[in-house]
Amino acid sequence: MGFADEVEIALDEVVAAMPGGGEARSGQRVMARAVAETIAQGGHLVVQAGTGTGKTLAYLLAAAMSGRKTVVATYTKALQDQMVEADLPMVGRHIRSSTGRDFSFAVVKGWSNYLCLERVDEVRTSMRQGQLDGMVEQASGEEVDRVMAWAETTPTGDRGDLDFDPAPSTWGALSVSSDECLGPSDCPFAGSCFPLMARRRAAEADVTVANHALYAIDLAIGGFVLGDHDLVVLDEAHQLEESFTEAFGFRLTGGRLRWLANLAVRVLGRDDRVGKVRELGGQLVADMRSHGAARVHTGEAAGLNETLGLAESRIEALLAAVVGAADGEEELTRRRKRLIRSGRSLLEDIQTARLHLSGPSALDLVAWIEMEDGRQPILKVVPVEVGPVLEENLWARRTAILTSATLPMNIVDRLGLTGFDPRTENVGSPFDYEQQTLLYCASHLASPSSDRDTWMAGALDELEALIVAAGGRTLALFTSYDAVDQAGEHLRDRLDLPMLVQGERPPKMLLEEFTAIEESCLLATRKFWQGIDVPGPALTLVAVNRLPFPSPNEYLVKTWSELADPAGWWKVELPIGATRLAQAAGRLVRKATDQGVVAVLDPRLAGSSYRSKFLDALPPMARTTDREEAERFLRRLRDR
Ligand code: SF4
Incomplete structure (x- = not known):
């Protein structure tokens, strides 16, 4: 029996032991096997695994069973939390019970996420001497006192473990960046230093969880932060190019x-x-x-x-x-x-x-x-480019698994992986999109690129009618803040439904209200296009005002596009736009019983020469350009 067979059997056992039991999904099996084969044979794997696949468990199990030292890097904290709270403990139980081998994991964050004991000591000394430490001048005295009291008891020094969110000036006065850190040889607090302890735990762990930015920094400084590892899993890989580029700058x-x-x-x-x-x-x-x-x-x-x-x-x-x-x-x-x-x-x-x-x-x-x-x-x-750095410092050195629910069609090329001939897979999604969802395109509207005002007026009326049919329960996504404000004003004037508008309250609060108030509508920009997970009837309509091409002020993307000329727009901007639309559509179905409509209020999805690039990136939803059909679908869900 090969390693991939062993992983597949283990996956069945782990899934069967989950609360409520069950069976591994077919895409999850394919993914677990592909990861296991790649680990066994070497090379790299680029795998798209749609929402609901259970991809995290698939790759974590294969990595843990291989015994290879692994780093998993994600873009969002939500995914890290899911891993730490659910998937990794499950994998650990299986490894211990099936092999008797111990299994450990650790989360590592950027240096300034941890309290610096040297700074705490300095501030405390200043206070004792009745002087004001220059660095806390801008900070709130009450907050500084609370953090100083917490410093006495916290075992982690991790800002995320504080029971309040300190202002940046407060936290900045009591933490340091890696550039400011004195380092283990010069700091008298190195023995109990929180960021150093987190790195020591990571060095000993079988699996270390980090974010993309920290992984990129680790690559740039030769592995000082995360230590030696044989395998890296880069989840939410659709964000890799942008997050690595920012981290290298x-x-x-x-x-x-x-x-x-x-x-x-x-x-x-x-x-x-x-x-x-x-x-x-x-x-x-x-x-x-x-x-x-x-x-x-x-x-x-x-x-x-x-x-x-x-x-x-x-x-x-x-x-x-x-x-x-x-x-x-x-x-x-x-x-x-x-x-x-x-x-x-x-x-x-x-x-x-x-x-x-x-x-x-x-x-x-x-x-x-x-x-x-x-x-x-x-x-x-x-x-401008991260490919050459990754070729030398990453792809040539260790096995990498890149995965996401939506991968840009040009990811292999953009990340400098082409010469390494990676294996590519698309394991689909377990959801029945054809039955559960409807993709509606408002093909009769004016084009936003040729007559913006006429299009906008039509799009707002369209959105209003769809929201009425859905009874609220709408996530409306816009490509600009102006469009969010305009829509908020238009809809509040006409509809007696709770409208939650980005910018009026903190994002976390908006999301909590959107989840709690079933008839509410959330109007937001791209910040909300990924990472939102609202299963159930609170979300039955995802509306996108226009095709989400990179905007003129996305200077990095525009530079990539210029450099890829001729046809830079086709090679760079079009794949990004298609991936973003797929991410937006991915908000709709979060579990097997979810149903609803994705409405794109941009006629170019139905009538442009490049429409197939967008449609190919979307899940296999039923499609219509008939608004009455979309409204009927929504009314049925609303009235059931
Ligand atoms: S080693 Fe660096 S981060 Fe740690 S306590 Fe000393 S100065 Fe602060």
């Missing part, structure tokens, strides 16, 4: 300069050199605002580049002063070391940004300014 903000000045003032006091770095924080923000949210091309943005040049020389002067200062008490020495580490990291990023902006440079980077939360400008600088 860096961001410059006015806040980083001010933060460095705050660190420096505790070492050098009110030194003129500190003030000069601090004032550049404001100048950098002003330069970014005057450039506006847009790509920053090489040779452009002279003012911004000049400010970065000044920042470079002032930080160098600051660091020279700190390096040259005599050692003082132990605490001052620690502050100096932290300041030097942070300063060098910031300096390196500024120098790279300047090289790119001054150009021409050999660095394949793309830079743009965006407004975080619509207000704070950030300069983002990222590599």
Whole structure:
């Protein structure tokens, strides 16, 4: 009997032992076998497993039975929680009972998710001496007290274990990034340090769970964070290219300069050199605002580049002063070391940004300014391509399983996997989409690309009629905030149903209300297009206002598209749009008894030359362009 047979039998046993019993689904078996065969033979596997397959259990079981040290990286925390609370304990019980072998798993997060005991000590010392620690000046005193009290008892130091959500300024004052950490050889608290303990647990665990960003950072720094492993499972792989690209890049903000000045003032006091770095924080923000949210091309943005040049020389002067200062008490020495580490990291990023902006440079980077939360400008600088890095540091070194419910059709090419000839599988979904769902396209509307106003007016009327037929229970997804607001206003004027509109309350609260109030409608943008899991009658209509192509301010995607020319739009933007629509449609059926309609209020789904790319990415739903048929379907569900 081969390894794949053993895994399939074990899968049956594990599923039968689940509460309520049952049998492994056919797609789940195919997936478990494919993962087992890939582990046994080497190479890579790219597997699409639709909603409801039970893919997590399939790959975790195969990985655990192989005895290979495994890292699983996901995009969302929700999937990590599901693994830790349900799948991994189940797999562990099976391994222990069937082999007598122990099995352990660990979750590792980014450095700044953990409390830093060195910072806690420093703040406590300042308080004892009746001084105000410069780093907590911006933080809420009450929150700092609560976190300090928690520090006495927490076994993990993990921010997620706190019973309240501290403001970023509070948490930032009591945690450090990996750049600011003194490191095990210089820190007196290294023996009980929370992030170091989390890494030690990961090094000993059979399976370590992390997120995409942390996995990318680990690749970039040679495995220091997650340690040696033989196998990696990259779940929610449709997000890999974007999340790895962001993690391989860096961001410059006015806040980083001010933060460095705050660190420096505790070492050098009110030194003129500190003030000069601090004032550049404001100048950098002003330069970014005057450039506006847009790509920053090489040779452009002279003012911004000049400010970065000044920042470079002032930080160098600051660091020279700190390096040259005599050692003082132990605490001052620690502050100096932290300041030097942070300063060098910031300096390196500024120098790279300047090289790119001054150009021409050999660095394949793309830079743009965006407004975080619509207000704070950030300069983002990222590599244009992640494929070459992954080829060298990942695909050539260990077996990888890439999986998702919706995989872009060009993922193998985009991630530099083509030369490694990966095995590809699509194990489908156990749900009967043909019977349970209806895909409706409003083909009679004007095209949004040629007559936006006429289309929008028609789309809103269409949405209103469908919501009435569904009795609320609608997730309406839009490609812009403006469209969300317009729809909110239109629907509130006409319908007596609870309308939950993104931006009016925190996302978590909106989702809780949407799940709890069956007749409610949730109107939202792309932030809500994945990770929403609302099974049952609270969701029977998913409406998408227009085909979700990348918007003009997705600068990274636009750069990929330019570089892929000729036909960059077909090669890059079209597959992304198709994957996004499939993700939106995937919100509808979350369990075997769910039914409903996916309504696309964009006639291009029915009449464009590229419609098949979108339709092929969707589950095999029954289709119609007759609104009356869609309304009948919804009314039947509403009135049952
Ligand atoms: S090792 Fe780093 S993170 Fe840990 S306590 Fe020391 S400075 Fe903080």
